[in-house]
Amino acid sequence: EVQLVESGGGLIQPGGSLRLSCAASGFTVSSNYMSWVRQAPGKGLEWVSVIYSGGSTYYADSVKGRFTISRDNSKNTLYLQMNSLRAEDTAVYYCARAVAANWFDPWGQGTLVTVSS
Amino acid sequence: SYVLTQPPSVSVAPGQTARITCGGNNIGSKSVHWYQQKPGQAPVLVVYDDSDRPSGIPERFSGSNSGNTATLTISRVEAGDEADYYCQVWDSSSVVFGGGTKLTVL
Secondary structure (H helix, E strand, O other), X not given: OOEEEEEOOEEEOOOOOEEEEEXXXXXXXXXXXXXXXXXXXXXXXXXXXXXXXXXXXXXXXXXXXXXXXXXXXXXXXXXXXXXXXXXXXXXXXXXEEEEOOOEEEEEOOOEEEEEOO | OOOOEOOOEEEEOOOOOEEEEEEOOOHHHOOOEEEEEOOOOOOEEEEEOOOEOOOOOOOOEEEEEEOOEEEEEEXXXXXXXXXXXXXXXXXXXXXXXXXXXXXXXX
């Protein structure tokens, strides 16, 4: 079964750092485009970042320079390192596989990040 | 940057047809994908590549894309279809989501 499971969310103070993990099963992370998508409370979906199978990475302007996407091929796991966190980064963070580098399926269950003092 | 525009809400009676639009500049030249999200759950893909359905998605869900508008059509709407729906495209090396449409089944 193709599955993604996120972890690492929690409550963090403004300016702090957090690393999210996304463990994949049923497929190989490094052979796919993988993305992070977030959803602030009561709001819509916002794309955060993508890592291509070749290793290139891209970010939304709102997180560029603060967030870093990466993967560990040996663990078949995707990561999102989040630094200099702000209140507006508060959201549920989903990881997702981009099938054919195009549509997202599956999605993980999401992990909640709350940035607050 | 590329913008996708969806109506905030659509309401339909059970058994009727719901149409949710997604507007974008020359969106007909892009591949559009649609997701359903129910409260407290992760999004689920319901239509990909404008009009294809993943396995397990009812035939009641269909899509089209032309010109400046893509449309998700849900036929014979059921109470269980009540959810938020999002369109999505790629623009250069980034991903764009529409703002989402809340489908209410009256």
